[in-house]
Amino acid sequence: MTSATPPVHRHPYGDTLTGVLRHQAAAFPARVVYTELSQDGSERASITYGAFERRVRAVAADIQQTSRPGERALVFLPPGLDFITAFFACSFAGVIAVPVPYPDSPFSNRRQEHRLRQIVKDAAPSVILTTSKDTAGAEDGSLGTTARAVGVPAVATELADKWQDPLSTAETVALLQYTSGSTSAPKGVVLTQGNVTDNFAGLTGSLARHTWLSGNGSDFTSVTWLPPFHDMGLATLIFPVLVGGHCVLMSPTTFLMRPARWLEVMSSYRAQMTTGPNFAFDLCVDRIAPADRAGLDLSRWEVAICGAEPVRSSTLARFTQAFAPHGFRTSVFMPSYGLAEANVFATGTHGTHEVARLDVEALEQQGLAREAEDGRPARTVVSCGRPPGNTILRIVDRETGQPCPPERVGEIWLAGANVARSYWRNPEATRSAFGGVLRGEEDTFLRTGDLGFLRNGQLYVTGRADDLIIVDGRNIYPHDVELTVTASHPAVNAAVAAVFMVPGEEETRVIAVAEMAQRRRTTEPAGAAGTPARRDVVLAVRREVAEEHQVGLSDVVLLNPGRLPRTTSGKVQRGETRRLYLSGELDTWL
Missing domain, CATH: 3.30.300.30 (ANL, C-terminal domain)
Structure with missing residues (x-):
């Protein structure tokens, strides 16, 4: 039997978030790491690597007063500096972060409140990291727990001197990333420190041609408005730290109220990278009138990761056509595929994206990805690129359990050090999702439940099996x-x-x-x-x-x-x- 698991490629500054941040703070103490914007685009606050690391240690020391390593911490905060401070503080304290939506999120509603209660019951947190005004309310049982609440903004920075290193390793659990619940009740994906650092090492490898990754990150700026409690949103907050760069934070509400603000910030900060789902790029085309595009300079924009839902060729084409006069290039797009169980990023190739024009009859009746002839009904599918060198991808026939030949649709299976190994306290779901075995290969695979095919080594996602x-x-x-x-x-x-x-x-x-x-x-x-x-x-x-x-x-x-x-x-x-x-x-x- 052969081993399917690819080599581990962890971050050069360590295989834990604690080790990486401590290195960056020592190397670049005066460099700005995060800038938080107000709704009008003005700067609300900025913090340097040195000051950020000290704030993180302070909050971690507060957590350590009552919580032990391995216990869970509910990160119950609105998007912004306090959220990312609390998240890194969990790593520094050795507790397991559980990011959850905050009530003022545009993606929250009564159904999401029910989902929050499900998460709290499942995770059983020992501490709640929240706003100063919410500390009393968080402890009254309204969230389904009476765990101690810590008002993150009110934590004294001097507590940093009392922090004790929990001596985490690559195998230490870093967070429970609860699935979005699009097909079922939310399940807590158990992600270790090594899962996180290996995943970002893979993403960095896929972007290796960019100059801001070959240096120390001093000229790298990214912009994000994505909800930070979601896997893709959280990734946009962590990645800049791992490359020593700068991240500009907008709130999801700001983007939804005025999509133009996203592109204005990309322009004014001369940012190279941002991330969004299809609907975000479509919204910019539909809601930003041509007159409101004047003055945008998107020529420094190098990477636009598009994911979280099937990538549409029409979305990429419309956005490029609308903003090409302002310096945007179609090569900026990086269609990608990922999921919480693989710590967000599974495939993506930057620079070119192929589009397959498939014969509908062959696809629907035979599961074959055959190019459509002129005049035949066709469906376009965008390539989501190749897996990085530390990830193995297989397309598997759901009936036979054997790998499919190229250009035949099957279930997407993944293996690698970035892939989780279980769901939190859910052995049945763990066996179902993480127990994929292929003849002739030693290691187990993640069965994603997503369907797709391979062509020239690139992944094309066609949908979900259950839908x-x-x-x-x-x-x-x-x-x-x-x-x-x-x-x-x-x-x-x-x-x-x-x-x-x-x-x-x-x-x-x-x-x-x-x-x-x-x-x-x-x-x-x-x-x-x-x-x-x-x-x-x-x-x-x-x-x-x-x-x-x-x-x-x-x-x-x-x-x-x-x-x-x-x-x-x-x-x-x-x-x-x-x-x-x-x-x-x-x-x-x-």
Whole structure:
């Protein structure tokens, strides 16, 4: 048997977050590491590596007063400097960080409050790291725990001198990253210090051609607005520290209220890197009028990691066309694939991204990624690049359990030092997800539940196995139909719909749930304003889906803006939408 596990490539300054930050603080004490912005784009606060490391030690010392290594710490803070301080403090204290959404997040609602309680019950934290004003409320049991609360902003910096090194290693658990819950109840992915540092070593290797990685990070700046309690958002906060760079923090609310602020900050700080899902780049095109783009200079932008949901070629093309006059280049995009169980980053190749134009019939009926001939129905799929050198990727037939040949769709399996080994206190789910075995290979793999194929060594993601819609023997991917739904009428939200199957008396039915647009897109003609009749929108959705996919929708439900269930990262929850549909609880458009 051969070993599938690739070599470990940890960070040159250590295999723990504590070791890396302490090195950077000693090497660059006066360099600014984080800058937090107010809603208007002005600087609220900045902190140097030296001062940040001291604040982290102070909060860690406070945690150590009552919590022992291995216990859990709930990181219950809004986006900003206090959040990332608390997260690193968990590593310094030897406790396990549990990042969770804060109530004022734009991705929080009553359903997310229920999710928070599930996480608290599962993780059983011994301490809550929160705001000064929330300390009393956090201890009253409203979160499902009476653990001691620490007001992070109020911790005296002088406590740093009382910090004791917990002597963590690569095998020490760093955090529980709870899954977004898009398909099931949240599960705590157990990520070690080594998982984290190895993952970022892999990402750094994929970006090795950039000059700011060959030096000491002095000329590197990134910008992030992503929710920090989500895996991709947390990664955007950690990565700059590992390369000795500078990170500019915006709140998710600021971005959603005014997407132009994101690009303005990229321009004014001459930042090289940022990250976002499809909808963020689409939102910039739809909500930033051409007149508001004047003055942007995006020529220094080098890397735009696009992930967290299937990457659309139309998104990349629209954004490039809209902002090319301001210095943006299509080569900046880095379509990527990742998930919490693999500590965010699994594949991605920067510089070029291939787009496959697949024959729909071969894909749906045979699971083959065959190029479509002219005149044949086609589906475009964007390459998510190659895995880094420290990750092994296999495409596996779900029926035979054997690797698929190139260009045949199967389940994506992963192995590597960046991949987690278990879910927190959930042996059944652990065996199911982390117990993949292939004949002739010693090591176990993570079964991701995602479907895709390999072409020329690059990964193309086609969807999730659990979400497949099967009609007349065809495997139809719901996000393909959802794209058609959202493009069917100007009154429908450009990026928010859910398509799923429900059982019927005689046959399975296909349902489409679409969210209405909150405002008219800037790219619509002036005459498009006005409120459409429900009948017109429903007919447009049915017609477009029937023509494009040969699928007859049994029902089309239109929701009020903002009412389609989403995960904490903003992704649509098909399973929750299906549940609400069956129970009659959806907030329909009036």
